Amino acid sequence: MNLKLDKQTIWLVGGVLALLVVSSLIGWVLALRVTNEKSKATVQNLNARIRAWWMMVAVFGLAMATGGIGSVVLFGLTSFLALREFITLTPTRLGDHRSLFWVFFVILPLQYCLIAVKWYGLFSILIPVYVFLLLPIRSAAAGDCEKFLERTAKIQWGLMICVYCVSYVPALLSLDIPGYAGQNGKLMFYFVLIAQISDVLQYVWGKTLGRHKIAPAVSPNKTWEGFVGGVACATLIGAGLWWATPFTPWQSAGMSLAITFMGFGGGLVMSAIKRDRGVKDYGNLIEGHGGVMDRIDSLCFAAPVFFHLTRFFFT
């Protein structure tokens, strides 16, 4: 998993840094200009988000710079924090305690070990097949039948979203794409960039032009204007970045479209869970954004689809 620092990577990193500098400047100017209380709060939140973005970009950049293993560790930790937030919100009972211990300290590290050694045949079925069957056995052996199906389903769901799906991001490094050997780091960068920038652009379009809500009961911030504007812009950016990927411009546009659609869906689904549990955010670890889960919801849904599309069509 050697990741080369080639010219294209430098362009990608440079582009992201330039974007951050520009957003920080815009945030600073906005902070000087706003007067009424409501906009002040919005701008404060915006600036907190931008500061958090600097942090996240730095961490992601550091992980990429250490080569493949750094990315595996970073996403492993991300999974850990997200799962922690998810299970905290999910009512489990005393009978689940030992199963949960297995989930956090055995299954999660094992999944990422399999990613690190690129064992596709096992990492792609470990959680959906083996854990799916073995974990309920452990819970049943604990002898607590109350709401058994519900509890088991919730733990499995948390594992699928927070561990299995997230692990597909560093799994991108294991793809064997003809003519693209040693460049998979850029593919991962491209994926994370499109998924996240689509979120940001949907937020920006929604805040500036958003009028018509898509699903007000689920997520009051998601509007048709934000969705269309964000998806269109992110797809254009994706198409424009084709030179960093194994795709042609049209293919790259299609891939970006798939990422943004799945990402939007992920945000919607994870919001529905939050509303059901009566909370606004999954946690408070990332200032301005909420919890880790709030930041990676789109990533979770888009990563497996992007991985398998690429694997099916390009390897």
Next chain:
Amino acid sequence: MIKTLLVATAKLVSGANVRWVGCAPDVRQRVYFANHASNLDALVIWASLPPPVRDLTRPVAARDYWIKDPLRRHLANKILHAVLIERKKPTVRDNPLADMLAALGDRHSLIIFPEGGRQTSTELAPFKAGLFHLAKDRPDVEFVPVLIENLNRILPKGEFLPVPLLGSLSFGTPIKLEAGEGKTGFLERAQAAVKALQRS
């Protein structure tokens, strides 16, 4: 050194989200009373207090549990400065109330769990009378209700391996014994004050 490490570990394991809802951290004399479901409870409350407050605050804990092995003894005596009380067979000479009053002195605060022992259900058990007697003997001290959530899922009674969920601590509005208030009335009001911190 060990103290810093312990505080950091307690915060990390419990993922404690600390909310000061009804009062701010203060070095004035207080009795923090909380629900009790996990062995981590006393440690986490103690660790979540700001250092100057923490240094003056002593958890009240069951002697039979904390003197079992040298590690627990060291932890209780040298680091937490716990007030170890007899909960099984209180006698005139071995009176928990006297121990707690002595520990309060003129500058310390206490952390107590008036339910008596760790509970396995999510409902609060009735509070023991000790809280009332403390309030009666020390009307100058503030009684701060504390609600601990989720720590019982992190390390439930009877388990020894923690699961890293996110716990939360809420500190409520201090209460005091009202003039003419009886034992039952005060204990019920104290229990309600802890309960009221849920989802507020």
